[in-house]
Amino acid sequence: MTTLTLFPSPFSKRHLLGIEELSMVEITQLLDSADGYVSLNRQPEKKLSRLRGRTVINVFFEDSTRTRTSFELAGKRMGADVINMSVATSSVRKGETLLDTAMTLNAMRPDVLVVRHPESGAVALLAQKVNCAVINAGDGMHEHPTQALLDALTIRRRVGRLDGLVVVICGDVLHSRVARSNIHLLNIMGARVRIVAPPTLTPPDADRLGVEVHHDMRRGVKDADIVMMLRLQMERMHGAYVPSVREYNRFFGLDYAKLAYAKPDALIMHPGPMNRGVEIDTAVADDINRSVILDQVELGVAVRMACLDLLTPREGANT
């Protein structure tokens, strides 16, 4: 099993831009491959030579702690040379456009560009201009595919499956690329998805996303297998979306009283960064039996190793 997953058949996509364009087979291939790297990441010696001689450039036009570090570790553990381009000190500050920056990096012949950008669609646009693989590390309010994959791997390893589970995504769904990628993935994999948000933070196209929409936490969380909390993305809000943070916490913050409506063994998830006391209470976030928030971080490295592997053609392969 491990041998098979570590040497998977070629992946059919050139880039990883979003979950929406993936099939159940492709998602399963990525998750199976990632599963094979989890035990390696728990050993003292973690380095493989699979991507030796390959170059991965992380280009983050937006802040990040876990995603950037996770991609850097993943690239290094696969044996690649990893460069982090710091946008704050780059020529972007001198007015260089996204596409000129992309073409410049492309001319240095990287094998993979990992890109985060505040505009939805910017990463897909960049992917059309370069001749290496591009991984979307979050584009505006659109998609964050590796986050959804690591969330799915976390659930699959804990519960054993995704299909048939009731997964509730709560909070600032409107601004969340994590929510969008998760909704696509969970629907493709046969889970039942509910979103819980105040009307102001519910996407206008929610009906077309294939989810059940709730505005009341108790009803939304009822009998859930998984409760996934989201941060209030103040940086994407222009105007007042919630009356006050205190009121938001009272109605939409996850505490034990609201969690009591979910299944007794429901798992608590959060992509991070968390705002404790806003969307999630500290005791719930740190509950060692129910919270899998740090498992998500751990499995994120394995998922990104799988993505780098599957998007980098092997020598001699004609894909």
Ligand code: NCD
């Ligand atoms: C998320 C993001 O950047 O979209 N964080 C992450 O990648 N783990 C969610 C967030 O910023 O709230």
